[in-house]
Amino acid sequence: MKKLTVILAVLGIFLFMNSCQKDELSSPAQQQESAAQFTELSESLGLDVYGIAKELAATAGWPLEAGQADGEVETRGIGVHNYYRQVIADDIAHYWFTVRIGSGPYSRIGIHRVVKEWAPNRPINTSKALFFQHGDAKDFVGMMLPGLNSPSTPRDFGMAAYLAKNDVDVWGIDQAWNLVPDEVTDYSFMADWGLDKQQKDLRRAIGIARLARYLTGSPNDRMILAGYSSGVATGFAALNAETQIGQGQRNIKGFVPIDFTIKTDDPGMNAFFIAEYNRTKALLDNGEYQDFVPFRLPAQLGQSDPDGESPYFPGFTNMQVVFFFGVQPIYGEPHSHFLAGVWENGTPVGLQFLTMEQWFDFMKASPLYEPSLFIYDYSVMVSEIVDSPFDDHFADITVPILNLGAYGGFGYLSEYAFSLIGSTDVTHHIIQLLPDDQGLYDFGHIDIFIASNAEELAWAPLLEWVSTH
Numbered sequence: 249m250k251k252l253t254v255i256l257a258v259l260g261i262f263l264f265m266n267s268c269q270k271d272e273l274s275s276p277a278q279q280q281e282s283a284a285q286f287t288e289l290s291e292s293l294g295l296d297v298y299g300i301a302k303e304l305a306a307t308a309g310w311p312l313e314a315g316q317a318d319g320e321v322e323t324r325g326i327g328v329h330n331y332y333r334q335v336i337a338d339d340i341a342h343y344w345f346t347v348r349i350g351s352g353p354y355s356r357i358g359i360h361r362v363v364k365e366w367a368p369n370r371p372i373n374t375s376k377a378l379f380f381q382h383g384d385a386k387d388f389v390g391m392m393l394p395g396l397n398s399p400s401t402p403r404d405f406g407m408a409a410y411l412a413k414n415d416v417d418v419w420g421i422d423q424a425w426n427l428v429p430d431e432v433t434d435y436s437f438m439a440d441w442g443l444d445k446q447q448k449d450l451r452r453a454i455g456i457a458r459l460a461r462y463l464t465g466s467p468n469d470r471m472i473l474a475g476y477s478s479g480v481a482t483g484f485a486a487l488n489a490e491t492q493i494g495q496g497q498r499n500i501k502g503f504v505p506i507d508f509t510i511k512t513d514d515p516g517m518n519a520f521f522i523a524e525y526n527r528t529k530a531l532l533d534n535g536e537y538q539d540f541v542p543f544r545l546p547a548q549l550g551q552s553d554p555d556g557e558s559p560y561f562p563g564f565t566n567m568q569v570v571f572f573f574g575v576q577p578i579y580g581e582p583h584s585h586f587l588a589g590v591w592e593n594g595t596p597v598g599l600q601f602l603t604m605e606q607w608f609d610f611m612k613a614s615p616l617y618e619p620s621l622f623i624y625d626y627s628v629m630v631s632e633i634v635d636s637p638f639d640d641h642f643a644d645i646t647v648p649i650l651n652l653g654a655y656g657g658f659g660y661l662s663e664y665a666f667s668l669i670g671s672t673d674v675t676h677h678i679i680q681l682l683p684d685d686q687g688l689y690d691f692g693h694i695d696i697f698i699a700s701n702a703e704e705l706a707w708a709p710l711l712e713w714v715s716t717h
């Protein structure tokens with residue numbers, strides 16, 4: 249009986265302290281002010297992010313904070329459609345939703361949440377939150393939870409699971425092109441799916457995530473955004489747009505660009521993006537609004553017929569193509585590559601930090617196409633071959649920034665862009681394991697997410713920065 253009394257007393261103290269922390273948040277005056285702010289936010293984004301955030305919470309069964317449940321919330325059919333929850337490690341859950349953002353047949357995005365729970369469907373309340381934007385050829389799970397796609401990888405392996413275990417509330421987006429069915433053959437709907445659409449959909453998704461957190465008890469605070477590879481271009485385009493709206497409509501308080509350069513003074517890198525501009529311009533001029541992603545099908549052939557000639561890259565075997573994508577130079581830079589390889593006599597024979605089965609699994613978990621216009625737009629942003637509308641206000645971007653990269657990826661070439669950004673709180677963390685002249689063998693562009701040592705080299709420094717910002 250005494251033990252029960254002590255437990256109840258401790259619980260009472262906890263609940264009292266918790267309510268004290270939320271007194272200001274839950275006051276009627278502040279709720280009314282917040283509701284007006286969120287209505288304004290919805291109007292600026294052209295989407296009822298406030299209503300969708302409530303629907304998200306209702307669909308997932310997350311309890312709303314006292315005073316937030318004003319009226320019935322329809323759990324299906326407004327904006328939220330497909331939904332699932334999966335436990336990926338002890339008290340870590342992964343939520344996934346499909347959210348409709350327009351009237352077109354493929355006008356939808358995916359929204360993910362990876363979070364620690366104190367009970368099923370009861371996420372912890374935490375001030376640490378991060379929103380992730382993927383890059384080319386992948387979705388949220390493919391980059392942040394690769395263990396879910398790979399039988400040869402632990403289920404809870406991934407940056408998102410690692411951060412969630414350390415009390416970070418991790419959210420992310422699947423851009424619309426990841427949700428287009430494989431059987432589609434007419435891609436005319438992608439004609440205007442460029443960087444403008446992508447940054448708008450990203451800002452909508454962040455707004456939904458921020459409001460869902462607030463409605464269920466976490467602080468009403470902007471979120472840290474992380475963008476990877478071409479997702480860096482999307483992130484900076486979103487920040488560029490936010491400089492032109494009021495403070496109350498902004499949702500990004502810090503940015504983590506991961507291994508990409510949005511501007512360059514390197515001739516080789518510039519030539520690569522000019523070539524991408526010319527290639528995608530030719531596609532668009534020819535009415536080809538989709539760009540083939542050469543990951544899934546080459547990987548399938550690499551497993552089933554490794555010595556056969558590749559139908560996508562004549563003159564190479566299917567296995568050579570798989571190795572090429574993993575370890576050979578890319579992006580017009582002599583040592584830029586996806587993965588650190590094992591080389592013998594100038595020929596790649598293996599991977600340093602993951603198995604070939606894991607690489608096959610990663611490649612196969614990719615869409616077949618992405619929008620040509622998106623690649624065109626970010627190639628213009630980097631190369632400046634023609635004027636880009638998505639960088640006009642870079643000097644007005646002042647949020648704190650962690651530039652996280654790999655020497656075997658874009659590495660130190662990413663640093664040039666920050667001479668054009670207005671932020672004064674900029675930290676560079678470039679992972680380099682080998683001397684400068686051995687960059688071709690160093691930690692690579694995708695190693696940041698799937699290498700066996702990624703937690704120590706990339707995820708832990710990211711966690712430290714997020715915790716202090």
